[in-house]
Amino acid sequence: MVLGSPGSGRPQVVVIGGGAAGTLVALHLARTAHQRGTGVDVVVVDPADRPGRGTAFGTTDDEHLLNVPAAGMTALPQDPGHFVAWRARQEHATGSEPGTFAPRRQYARYRDETLTDAFDLAAATASLRHVRAGAVGVRRHADGATVLLDDGHDVVAGAVVVATGVPAAGHAWAPPGLTGSPFFVPDPWAPGALDVVRRDRVGAGDVLVVGAGLTMVDVVLSLTRPGGREGRRVLAVSRSGEMPARHADELQLAAIPDVDDWGSTLAELRASVAEHVERVRATGGDWRPAMDGLRFRVSELWQRLSEDDRAEFLATDAGDWNRVRHRMPPTSAAVLRELATADRLRHLTGTVADAAPLTGGGLRVTLADGSTHDVGWVVNCTGPALDVRRLGNPVLDDLLTVRGGVSLAQPATAGMGFRTRDGRLLDSTGRADAPVWTLGALRRGELWESTAVPEIRSQALGLAVDVLDAVAPMPRRLEDGRLVSGHHPVARPRDPLGLPLSATAEAAARYNAGLERVMRLQSGGEELLREAAALDPDFALAHAALAMLGHEAGAATDVAGSLQAARRAVLTRGDERERSLVDVIGRRVDDARHEGATALMNHIAHHPRDVLAVSAAVPTIAFSGVTDIQQEAWDLVDGLAPAYGDHWWYISLLAFTRQDQGRFDEAGLLAESALFCEPSSGHAVHAQTHVMYETGKHEGGRVWLDHWVAESGRSASHRAHFSWHAALHDLAIGDTEAVRQRCYSQLAPPAVTGVRSLIDSASLLWRWRITTADWDAAAGSQAFPHEVAPPPVECVLEAAGADLIDRPETPFVAMHSALALAAAGDLARLARLRDHCRSASDPAIRATGTALCDALLAAGQQQWTRAAEILGDLLPTLVRVGGSAAQREVVEETLLFALVSSGQPEPALAVLDARLDRRPSPLDARRRGSLVVAPV
Numbered sequence: 062m063v064l065g066s067p068g069s070g071r072p073q074v075v076v077i078g079g080g081a082a083g084t085l086v087a088l089h090l091a092r093t094a095h096q097r098g099t100g101v102d103v104v105v106v107d108p109a110d111r112p113g114r115g116t117a118f119g120t121t122d123d124e125h126l127l128n129v130p131a132a133g134m135t136a137l138p139q140d141p142g143h144f145v146a147w148r149a150r151q152e153h154a155t156g157s158e159p160g161t162f163a164p165r166r167q168y169a170r171y172r173d174e175t176l177t178d179a180f181d182l183a184a185a186t187a188s189l190r191h192v193r194a195g196a197v198g199v200r201r202h203a204d205g206a207t208v209l210l211d212d213g214h215d216v217v218a219g220a221v222v223v224a225t226g227v228p229a230a231g232h233a234w235a236p237p238g239l240t241g242s243p244f245f246v247p248d249p250w251a252p253g254a255l256d257v258v259r260r261d262r263v264g265a266g267d268v269l270v271v272g273a274g275l276t277m278v279d280v281v282l283s284l285t286r287p288g289g290r291e292g293r294r295v296l297a298v299s300r301s302g303e304m305p306a307r308h309a310d311e312l313q314l315a316a317i318p319d320v321d322d323w324g325s326t327l328a329e330l331r332a333s334v335a336e337h338v339e340r341v342r343a344t345g346g347d348w349r350p351a352m353d354g355l356r357f358r359v360s361e362l363w364q365r366l367s368e369d370d371r372a373e374f375l376a377t378d379a380g381d382w383n384r385v386r387h388r389m390p391p392t393s394a395a396v397l398r399e400l401a402t403a404d405r406l407r408h409l410t411g412t413v414a415d416a417a418p419l420t421g422g423g424l425r426v427t428l429a430d431g432s433t434h435d436v437g438w439v440v441n442c443t444g445p446a447l448d449v450r451r452l453g454n455p456v457l458d459d460l461l462t463v464r465g466g467v468s469l470a471q472p473a474t475a476g477m478g479f480r481t482r483d484g485r486l487l488d489s490t491g492r493a494d495a496p497v498w499t500l501g502a503l504r505r506g507e508l509w510e511s512t513a514v515p516e517i518r519s520q521a522l523g524l525a526v527d528v529l530d531a532v533a534p535m536p537r538r539l540e541d542g543r544l545v546s547g548h549h550p551v552a553r554p555r556d557p558l559g560l561p562l563s564a565t566a567e568a569a570a571r572y573n574a575g576l577e578r579v580m581r582l583q584s585g586g587e588e589l590l591r592e593a594a595a596l597d598p599d600f601a602l603a604h605a606a607l608a609m610l611g612h613e614a615g616a617a618t619d620v621a622g623s624l625q626a627a628r629r630a631v632l633t634r635g636d637e638r639e640r641s642l643v644d645v646i647g648r649r650v651d652d653a654r655h656e657g658a659t660a661l662m663n664h665i666a667h668h669p670r671d672v673l674a675v676s677a678a679v680p681t682i683a684f685s686g687v688t689d690i691q692q693e694a695w696d697l698v699d700g701l702a703p704a705y706g707d708h709w710w711y712i713s714l715l716a717f718t719r720q721d722q723g724r725f726d727e728a729g730l731l732a733e734s735a736l737f738c739e740p741s742s743g744h745a746v747h748a749q750t751h752v753m754y755e756t757g758k759h760e761g762g763r764v765w766l767d768h769w770v771a772e773s774g775r776s777a778s779h780r781a782h783f784s785w786h787a788a789l790h791d792l793a794i795g796d797t798e799a800v801r802q803r804c805y806s807q808l809a810p811p812a813v814t815g816v817r818s819l820i821d822s823a824s825l826l827w828r829w830r831i832t833t834a835d836w837d838a839a840a841g842s843q844a845f846p847h848e849v850a851p852p853p854v855e856c857v858l859e860a861a862g863a864d865l866i867d868r869p870e871t872p873f874v875a876m877h878s879a880l881a882l883a884a885a886g887d888l889a890r891l892a893r894l895r896d897h898c899r900s901a902s903d904p905a906i907r908a909t910g911t912a913l914c915d916a917l918l919a920a921g922q923q924q925w926t927r928a929a930e931i932l933g934d935l936l937p938t939l940v941r942v943g944g945s946a947a948q949r950e951v952v953e954e955t956l957l958f959a960l961v962s963s964g965q966p967e968p969a970l971a972v973l974d975a976r977l978d979r980r981p982s983p984l985d986a987r988r989r990g991s992l993v994v995a996p997v
Contacts, residue, residue: 071100071186072219072532075208077196077456079107082501082517083224084172085136087189088179089525092137095183096703099533102188104216106208108195111173123164124282126390128275130312132159132730133515134168136175138522138738139707141730147171159726160312162390192216198459199223199469201495205532211455219532222524223486223499225454227512230276231446239416239439244424246440249276255283258438266293269426269434271413272442273299278389278397280442285400294405296434297442302410306385307394308349314733314749314765315353316341317740319772320362327370330362331378345764352385356510357740363509371474386510413439448476449503460486460497469495473506480507484524496531498524515737522707558670558708563634568597572606579610580672580710582682582743584778587616594626601631605643606673612650613677624650638668645674665697669704681717681744682779691940695722709735713744720751721945728752740773750786754793754947757981763790763799781813785821789947792832793984800829804852810860816874819861820948823881826854828951830884831958832984854884866890868897872942875901875910880951883917891918905941913952920955925963932956933968957988966992 074090076083087103094101127134135143145159148167180189198209205219230248232240239245246254258268268284270277281295297304316337323333334355341351355362366374374382389397400406411428416439419425423437449457450472460470460479468489470479479486482493484500500520504511511520553561554569557577562569575589587610594603604627611618624647631643641664648660665674679694698718705711716731729752735745746769753762766787770780777783784807791799806812808822829851858866858881866882867890869875875898882891891914898910916931932955939949953972960969973989976982 071102071188073102073104073217074220074222074528074532075104075106075206075216075218076222076224077106077208078224078226079105079109079111079191080224080226081172081514082226082521083107083222084176085514085518085521086222086224086500086524088136088172088176089522090528091176091179091183091187091189093522093525093529093706094187094533095179096706097529097533098186099529100186101529101533102190104190104192104218106192106194106196106210106216108193108211110193111191122279122283122286123166124286124393125165125279126162126393127165127168128162128308128387128389129513129515130159130308131161131163132312132733134163135730135734136172136514136518137707138519138734139702139712141734142727143175144168144171145726145730147174159730162308162392195455197455199456199497201469201497205496209459218496220496220498220528222528223456223460223497223503224501225457225503227502228445228447228449228452228454230441230444232441232443233446233451234271234413234443235441236413236415238418239413239424239426242416242418242424242439244418244422244438245416246438249280249440249442255280255440258440259284261437267296267434267436268293268438268440269296269298269424269436270440270442271298272444273297273301273304273408274383274442274444275305275387275389276444277442278305278393280440281397281400281406282393285396285405294407295400296407296409296436298409298411298413298428300410300412301380301384302408303384304389304394304397304408305383306349306388307391308388309347310391313347313350313353314753314761315357315736316345316350316765316768317354317357317736317773318351319775320358323362325365327366327373327378330366341768344768345761348385349388350765356386356515357737359510360508364507368474375475387513409434445502447505448472449478450476457503463489469497473504475506477506478503478511484520484527498528500524519707519738526706556672558672558705560638560668560670561636562600562602563636563639564593564600564603565597568593568600568603571596572600572603576606576672578776578778579606579676580744581739581741582747582778583741583776585776586610586778587618594623598626599630599633601627601633601635601639601643602673604630605639605646608650609646609673609677612646613680614682620650638671641668642671642674646677649677662697665701669701672710675701675714679714679718681714681747682782691721694718707734707738709738709742710744712738713742713748716745716748717751720748720755723755725752725756741776743774743777743779746774746783747786750783751945751947754786754789755980757793759790759793759983763787763794766790779817781808781817781821784808785825786947788825789828792829793982795983795987797829800825801852809852810856813857814860815862816865818857819865819874819877819881822857823854823861823884824877824948824951826851826857827880827884828954831954832988851884854881857881858885867894869894869906869910870903872903872905872909873944875906876913876939876942876944876949876952879910879913879917883921886921888918888921891921909935909939909942916955916959920959920962923962925959926965929956929959929963929965929968932959961992 076086083105087105090101090103131145131148135141137143148163180187194210194212194214196208197211199221200207206221208216208218208221210216232247246258249255270280277297284293284295318337323330338348338351342348397406411430413426414429415427416424419435423435424439426434426436426439446452450461461468461472470486471489473480479499481487481499481504484498485493486495486497486499487493488495501517502512510516554564554566555561557573562572564572571589571593575586575593578586578589587607590603590606593600604623607618608620608623608627610616611620627643628647631640645660645664661674661678665671665678668674679698695718698714701711712731712735716728716735719728719731728748732745732749735742750766766783770777770783774783784803788800788803791803808825810818813822865874866878869878878894879891882894895911895914898906898914901907912931912935916928916935919928919931932952936953936956939952957969957972970989970992973985977985
């Protein structure tokens with residue numbers, strides 16, 4: 062009998078397996094279909110009474126905890142705080158902080174509810190049906206595939222997703238005397254398997270668990286918790302005799318390495334990994350961030366290895382990797398440590414050689430070293446079997462069966478799942494045209510790390526998009542998808558977000574490579590765009606992108622020439638989007654803050670996935686945006702969610718927006734989620750950097766940032782700005798020697814030129830001056846050492862250029878021009894800048910620029926009370942200049958210094974107390990102390 066689609070007329074997708082992988086696939090099929098407005102019917106085939114549990118989350122023991130903090134367990138990559146927020150909403154939820162290790166059964170309930178919510182939301186476009194049966198085969202046919210069930214029914218499908226998850230525990234290692242004993246538990250996760258062990262009053266007291274991984278941890282917790290046999294001792298035997306490492310007590314940011322020069326052999330990678338771990342441990346005091354950073358790169362490294370090297374790794378390195386990579390929660394580690402201290406847990410090194418029954422029940426187990434141990438039970442905790450060819454799973458065996466000279470699947474390394482092309486099964490001939498996909502544990506052979514929720518959820522979302530593209534492709538207008546070349550229509554190339562490009566394939570490839578560098582905030586993007594323009598002079602977007610980067614981000618490009626070339630080219634060849642973008646960029650260049658802003662917003666409304674346009678509207682490291690009103694920029698970013706989903710670039714922008722809104726926990730999770738997909742995302746790093754600063758994590762912040770700049774950020778196009786951020790941490794800690802070294806090595810010309818030297822270098826020198834030595838003199842104390850003085854600012858002014866300083870075109874640049882001139886003590890030039898601001902057409906420059914110049918002129922003339930009055934009035938309106946809170950904070954620093962210099966400690970204390978309430982700061986704490994002891 063054939064179980065078909067429920068008459069909806071929508072394509073049907075069959076998901077084989079109802080555990081974590083299958084549930085997440087179904088969830089994202091529903092959410093993606095709803096976002097796209099396309100229909101889909103999802104059938105989950107699983108013999109369990111309800112989907113969503115699986116081996117990992119079927120436990121009913123609340124002491125079985127997730128081994129990933131709650132912050133990393135969201136089901137939705139585009140909403141990394143989703144699980145944390147869900148826990149916080151629960152009536153009896155406790156410990157809902159991001160670093161909590163939640164019970165696994167709670168996570169199963171969360172996933173159930175999230176799945177239900179997704180299909181409720183998508184009720185008009187998606188349905189979910191659970192078929193309680195086991196899949197035994199898949200047959201491909203012209204219209205899709207048919208899944209064969211063990212109850213004799215078949216299910217037709219447009220696409221099939223094989224999501225069988227982690228296989229059952231393997232026990233091929235066990236000798237016959239053990240496998241034939243009723244006192245052997247081959248699978249501790251079988252229903253009721255451990256209950257009989259806990260209740261037993263017949264066999265010998267000890268329990269031998271074989272294996273020392275996370276399964277062992279759970280079993281020990283179950284057997285020794287209240288209600289288990291009092292005084293029972295657990296013997297844990299394994300080849301290494303070592304338990305999994307423990308997580309740190311607090312969440313730490315991953316130290317992501319740059320692995321480009323790590324080599325491709327196992328020997329080379331071992332050496333590079335060891336060097337990376339030691340370097341991170343030496344600088345930050347902990348090795349764990351190094352291992353967590355490798356998680357972002359491990360698939361790339363694994364794919365470099367030959368099959369022989371992979372086999373050697375599995376034989377010699379995999380155990381050590383799993384011990385330090387897959388760690389246990391601190392609370393679990395504490396319980397095991399207490400058990401060991403009480404001699405209720407002992408660790409043995411060895412393997413089981415034999416077992417014989419004991420009179421009265423139990424077993425005498427002989428280890429390979431000849432030692433014997435009389436135990437009541439032996440529990441297999443060696444983990445799942447790896448080789449799909451030896452599991453005896455009917456549907457996996459069927460996929461490997463050759464029919465008509467071809468099998469639907471071929472095994473990956475060591476039989477750890479199947480070979481795929483981005484999740485779509487490769488058949489035995491190497492083709493990926495069968496409508497069958499897989500994910501999770503069945504991709505371990507090609508990815509190595511592929512069994513934890515952070516990896517599975519990203520795979521599930523990508524797979525959902527691919528499957529829907531195959532069974533329910535979105536309609537495309539012919540004119541948007543075709544380009545006439547000569548007399549024949551040919552497919553147009555597309556950009557990284559799928560938008561069509563009017564260019565030759567070769568030019569489009571260079572353009573896309575350049576655009577991806579721009580999206581990552583990497584250097585070299587302009588060069589690739591120039592190459593694209595040279596390869597195809599009529600490629601309007603290549604010219605337009607160069608003009609935009611020069612105007613918006615200070616790139617070394619001929620803005621006028623590129624804009625002229627773009628306007629000429631788009632008349633020759635260009636669709637509506639390309640014509641609109643060229644017009645927008647032209648308006649931005651001609652009138653950056655008025656008519657151009659309106660045109661840009663209109664363009665984004667019609668083309669939300671236009672990365673160049675959105676980059677101009679919502680810069681994170683730049684000097685102008687689409688609006689002076691923060692809320693409008695925030696609303697714009699939030700409104701783009703349906704167009705981008707979980708794309709790492711959008712998530713990076715969203716992270717920066719969230720930190721701007723003061724939602725620091727959410728911003729940090731978003732940034733980490735984006736970095737998991739793209740470790741080189743400069744926007745995500747920038748957001749995380751702001752989070753670290755605004756939450757007072759100065760020591761950890763500068764260590765993490767220095768590591769990223771030296772590793773994954775080596776090609777960052779705004780290295781000076783990241784160095785500026787690190788210098789703020791140095792100042793907050795009071796490490797002025799570190800600031801000095803950073804200024805001379807990273808923030809001085811010729812390392813920085815133009816607008817960057819003004820925004821980063823000059824502002825830092827002014828801030829340094831008013832936050833350290835000069836503060837002491839004003840406060841009449843010696844809270845800060847004077848021996849490290851700021852370097853001179855004159856070379857920075859020269860690098861910025863007279864036009865930029867004397868005639869700024871935006872309020873943000875005007876603010877920094879004023880600070881630079883104040884740092885140089887050039888009051889005459891500062892007065893001329895004030896006159897320029899007074900006559901500017903931009904009202905923000907007239908208001909904020911003029912006021913700041915007046916305040917700094919008063920400060921330069923020692924009129925501190927006057928300076929403090931102007932700055933106090935200016936501060937609430939300063940958001941109009943743009944930039945981040947950390948950049949605008951320099952004005953508040955100037956206000957503090959003016960208050961102290963004018964003999965007004967009380968209002969200065971009020972400012973400092975408000976800041977210390979918001980975030981810890983050794984600098985502010987020390988300055989507060991100097992004010993308290995200073996004579997009034």
